Amino acid sequence: MSAVLSFDPRTGEQASTGPSTSTPADVEDACRRAVAASAELAALPRDRRAAFLDACADALDAHRDAIVPIADSETALGVPRLEGELRRTTYQLRLFADAVREGGFLEATIDHAGDTPMGPRPDLRRMLVPIGPVAVFGSSNFPLAFSVPGGDTASALAAGCAVVVKAHSAHPRTAAACLDAFQRACAATGVSADTVQLVFGRDAGVTLVAHHSIRAVGFTGSLTGGKALLDVIAGRDEPIPFYGELSGLNPFVVTPGAAAEQGERIADELFLSFTNGAGQFCTKPGLAFVPVGREGDSLVARLRASVEADATHHLLTEGISRAYAEGREQLGSAAGVEELAHGSESDEGFSATTSIVGLAARDLTDAVAQECFGPVTVVARYDDLDDLVRALTVPPSSLTTTIRGTEAEREFVARVVEVMHDRTGRFVFEGVPTGVAVSWAQHHGGPWPSTNSLHTSVGVTSVRRWLRPLAWQSAPASLLPEELRDGPMAIPRRIDGVLVASAG
């Protein structure tokens, strides 16, 4: 057993000793406790489960002054960004509490006994039930919103599943501080303290995913990390679902009309989007398509000026910093690619120099169309729609596709939508792809390699990942879950084929 080290990215120094790594016995113990806690949480009436989610949000809010400085010291993301991230995190927990009260996520369905062309049909009732303990792998880049108290944890708790989080090594003390908030929420609402648990260390993560009690895995991280965990799952006796949010190049298309009419604004938005959080967003636009010619040139000139004036960023870890330097070098040495501009350089801590590189869209290759975590983007200049469409088929599928066009270019934009329809999870027509709103309609996912699932990891419908259907045939009312009994019920249900919004 050794300590998990905690570093300050601004200096590269070890700032303090973090929690201890978890032993195999620790993981075994956590899984055993999670089984009991999961059963308890699943048995809790929905209003109490919702109250627990609200209490988690309240506890995180109450611990803001403890959590944010620790997170800042471990991530260098800055206090304003981290306060915003905590607001997002608690909003998310409260939105899930609302969704649990509303009950539509249960997909409660009742078919009364009846006659069909197949003969008599028995009474059948169905709803979704929690699958059991879930392992969550938090990401490095969102120490709050996609880590211990993040979307995977919130949605799993909403579904009624206990969670064992493998803390990300980039922010172990932040993870421990968030766990503390959860445990206060458990105590305040009479929920088992084992409902959210934490393990530390890479080996513990592997042991966790391999453990027979774990029923699903939520993961936000690299494609390489995701594939490694998929291999662990392949070695299990029982396969379990793995929901990996893995990578994103996030093409950003500027039409000729948009370059002409809003070139400066788009350049500024794009600059902020690819440098925000030191470019460490899964939805960072890593590949911008800009038309050749005067208006495109103006847009790029504006972008260069912003990049050249940009201060040095600090990346989350030494590993990310090293990978970024290598990624920039690979981009710069690819055929047809030239560096257009870079920001100020520094050697202090896990530093990163902002950069844009350029090439002709027709020269775009797999080697260039790769995600590079950090403040860099590739500007591909295209001649016309045909040139653009050809280039758009080069990159792998992505979480998002942004298309900045004008009213008058409806056909141009529609053609890009058509080409990207099967290659993306979300289309963005105004603004930028970063800043993934938490809402009912949000979708954060997409075709491989952006994710490996047909689900979202952000928004209310992310709850579906932790649920399975269960049916009751000809059941006495007393053995049915409350939500499936006859009579009025203040949740949406489908009764004899007809969706009844509430009080069915």
Next chain:
Amino acid sequence: MSAVLSFDPRTGEQASTGPSTSTPADVEDACRRAVAASAELAALPRDRRAAFLDACADALDAHRDAIVPIADSETALGVPRLEGELRRTTYQLRLFADAVREGGFLEATIDHAGDTPMGPRPDLRRMLVPIGPVAVFGSSNFPLAFSVPGGDTASALAAGCAVVVKAHSAHPRTAAACLDAFQRACAATGVSADTVQLVFGRDAGVTLVAHHSIRAVGFTGSLTGGKALLDVIAGRDEPIPFYGELSGLNPFVVTPGAAAEQGERIADELFLSFTNGAGQFCTKPGLAFVPVGREGDSLVARLRASVEADATHHLLTEGISRAYAEGREQLGSAAGVEELAHGSESDEGFSATTSIVGLAARDLTDAVAQECFGPVTVVARYDDLDDLVRALTVPPSSLTTTIRGTEAEREFVARVVEVMHDRTGRFVFEGVPTGVAVSWAQHHGGPWPSTNSLHTSVGVTSVRRWLRPLAWQSAPASLLPEELRDGPMAIPRRIDGVLVASAG
């Protein structure tokens, strides 16, 4: 290229030459065509897609006199059963057509732009879209309802995905006859003839699952076969979802009260359920728990009498026949197991002798708690509730759990429900588990090894398997799918968090 042989199970003779096995080039060609056909089907307005499903049902009905005799000659399941199966199949297609018109399966969700604690939220709209070409592996035991025109095909077409079916070797000519009906439906409704295609041969099935154009696989069959295809998927560059309906022991519990009050009726229903279709149902009750004592004895005596009077059955293939004989032998030689009765014996064709074996519930082991495809069931006699509960934890999870109890035994039954909650996909409280009704509330699935998915393969919600979410942020109305535009819409939608049943 060789011919797929077609056998008559009643004689074991090769009845005629079937279609040719598909070459790798055939599979490549089918996949290429499926990509184009899938895009066309996805682009079809919902009412036209629904009309196509109805036309498929009509064409199958119109070909009844051609299909049923071929299916009977290849399966020995008998004309009445096969006519019923075709009725089920066409009912299913028409129910899916209704569901496509109703539109709830799209999960259309609209969040208008607004303010949140996180700041302003853009306009976000989301619905489910088809994932693309689907490979379907039909099962041997339902040549119609779970094969070429079965639930996987019907639900994939309803989702808007073209289908390439790997025909089961147990009924190649039936598969070809069903494809003919589909092609007539395509011609009648102006839908591409490549919307449903057929490939033959085991190698063709492997090539199909490995093909980059295939976006998901539906499989009904053995655990061994399912695992083999999972290995093929693990070797792909891009993982794809595999929906395997794999195995089922389907425990059938008779309480002391039910044995006393309805013992004879339950014995008769159980007998029919485990011998129906020669016991080749995935929901066959393969393990019955009967109380010790006089009432249990009476039930078992009645069961023995039925078994002893039963004629020889014919199984679907020589392989299933051989596996059944081996399975019976293994059961019979297991510790503590004795044969209670068997039916008439015959060597003709792929014959199978009906059988029941018995043991004390406390002697139940993994070796006995195994699915054995064919007309056999295990009767485990239990002393009391504790003895029963212990024994119920021995078998693997199942598609169904049947509990035949009485009003007065509410606590006994509730305890069994509690134990089996995480081990089953459907509870049955009256009747038998065989005969899986097609409806909105049906669930045919369950924890591993019954399936490997959190979805159902029967009923309307099976459509969800072939869909993925797609979101549109700040999209102009003209670029949105019709179902996501503002204004009244005759489908259920969730608008600003509120589910609106229709005409929102």
